[in-house]
Amino acid sequence: MPDSTLTFAPLETERFLLRPLRTTDAAELHRLVNDWEVAKTLARVPFPYPRDLADDWIASTVERIDEGEAYHLAIARREDDVLVGCVGLTRDREGRSAELGYWVGRRHWGQGIAPEVAGRLARWALANLDLDRIVASALLDNARSAAVLKRIGFRETGTGAQDFLSRGKAMPVRRFEAGRADMVIDAAPAAPAALALPEGGGKRILLVAAVGLIDPDGRVLLARRPEGKPLAGLWEFPGGKVHAGETPEAALIRELKEELGIDVTEACLAPFAFASHGYEAFHLLMPLFLCRRWEGVVTAMEGQALAWVRPQKLADYAMPPADRPLVALLRDFL
Numbered sequence: 001m002p003d004s005t006l007t008f009a010p011l012e013t014e015r016f017l018l019r020p021l022r023t024t025d026a027a028e029l030h031r032l033v034n035d036w037e038v039a040k041t042l043a044r045v046p047f048p049y050p051r052d053l054a055d056d057w058i059a060s061t062v063e064r065i066d067e068g069e070a071y072h073l074a075i076a077r078r079e080d081d082v083l084v085g086c087v088g089l090t091r092d093r094e095g096r097s098a099e100l101g102y103w104v105g106r107r108h109w110g111q112g113i114a115p116e117v118a119g120r121l122a123r124w125a126l127a128n129l130d131l132d133r134i135v136a137s138a139l140l141d142n143a144r145s146a147a148v149l150k151r152i153g154f155r156e157t158g159t160g161a162q163d164f165l166s167r168g169k170a171m172p173v174r175r176f177e178a179g180r181a182d183m184v185i186d187a188a189p190a191a192p193a194a195l196a197l198p199e200g201g202g203k204r205i206l207l208v209a210a211v212g213l214i215d216p217d218g219r220v221l222l223a224r225r226p227e228g229k230p231l232a233g234l235w236e237f238p239g240g241k242v243h244a245g246e247t248p249e250a251a252l253i254r255e256l257k258e259e260l261g262i263d264v265t266e267a268c269l270a271p272f273a274f275a276s277h278g279y280e281a282f283h284l285l286m287p288l289f290l291c292r293r294w295e296g297v298v299t300a301m302e303g304q305a306l307a308w309v310r311p312q313k314l315a316d317y318a319m320p321p322a323d324r325p326l327v328a329l330l331r332d333f334l
């Protein structure tokens with residue numbers, strides 16, 4: 001489902017708004033990018049940069065956002081909408097990957113803008129587009145750009161050569177890659193007590209209750225983990241952590257009200273199976289219930305994406321590793 005520029009909600013960072021480019025940005029964009037110090041680091045930017053190209057480029061970015069192909073956005077200061085550079089992500093046509101790029105106008109260097117905006121766009125993309133990995137590259141001698149990528153969680157995967165329009169030749173580059181597990185999550189909440197290592201060293205057991213809600217057509221509800229949470233972008237069974245003093249059933253009844261706005265009674269929660277999976281920081285123990293009856297209309301109360309999925313199609317959705325055995329069981333059962 002492609003985003004439309006009209007509905008593409010700008011991404012906010014602490015100091016900037018990442019928004020679609022507008023025709024009125026063309027003059028400033030041209031001024032900033034038609035600078036050898038900027039252009040020489042960019043593979044797809046000619047130098048000198050013709051003024052008309054700024055208009056064409058802006059029009060093409062708008063089209064490509066509409067088509068869900070690429071998200072090249074203006075980096076605009078929140079306080080006065082001044083354009084300071086661009087950050088972009090281009091999807092691979094076939095695979096579940098995309099390429100990240102960015103530049104900042106020379107007069108705005110030295111303020112830590114690139115990690116702030118590139119990290120935001122990468123985290124947004126992994127949480128909201130069906131991607132498993134983001135790649136990026138930096139010129140071999142561009143230590144600053146390599147440091148930006150590492151700071152936001154990218155791993156270096158090797159070197160290669162890439163054609164640089166601005167240089168009129170191929171140049172050696174360092175290649176980087178990040179997946180969901182690599183991304184540094186901003187303002188991550190302090191690890192809940194349940195995630196801390198117990199005395200003695202072993203992993204804590206984290207108890208999470210989850211449910212397969214089944215509609216009258218036999219479809220199962222999946223919810224997408226939102227940006228900012230671990231495993232963001234993966235699809236999961238609705239549910240959440242069991243709080244101290246709660247039963248798994250009570251936790252689910254609470255979570256389903258909070259997350260989906262529906263009322264479920266304990267009698268309608270049928271125990272089905274469980275997941276037991278070792279994550280790096282904890283060991284997940286997750287009973288999965290099935291539920292076919294509830295009161296109210298399933299609504300994404302927290303803005304999360306929801307999908308009603310036919311059992312045979314469940315495998316098309318990227319889910320946390322703990323869920324894989326559950327999906328197989330559910331498909332056979334339904």
Ligand SMILES: Nc1nc2c([nH]c(=O)n2[C@H]2C[C@H](O)[C@@H](COP(=O)(O)OP(=O)(O)OP(=O)(O)O)O2)c(=O)[nH]1
Pocket residue numbers: 208209210229230231235236237238239240241242284286320321322323
């Ligand atoms: N709800 C749910 N969680 C899953 C599934 N598979 C899986 O590995 N998990 C993991 C992801 C998380 O580490 C953990 C659930 O924790 P959570 O952070 O979503 O729980 P919560 O809703 O209570 O969230 P919060 O209030 O702590 O933000 O269980 C699944 O299918 N459903």
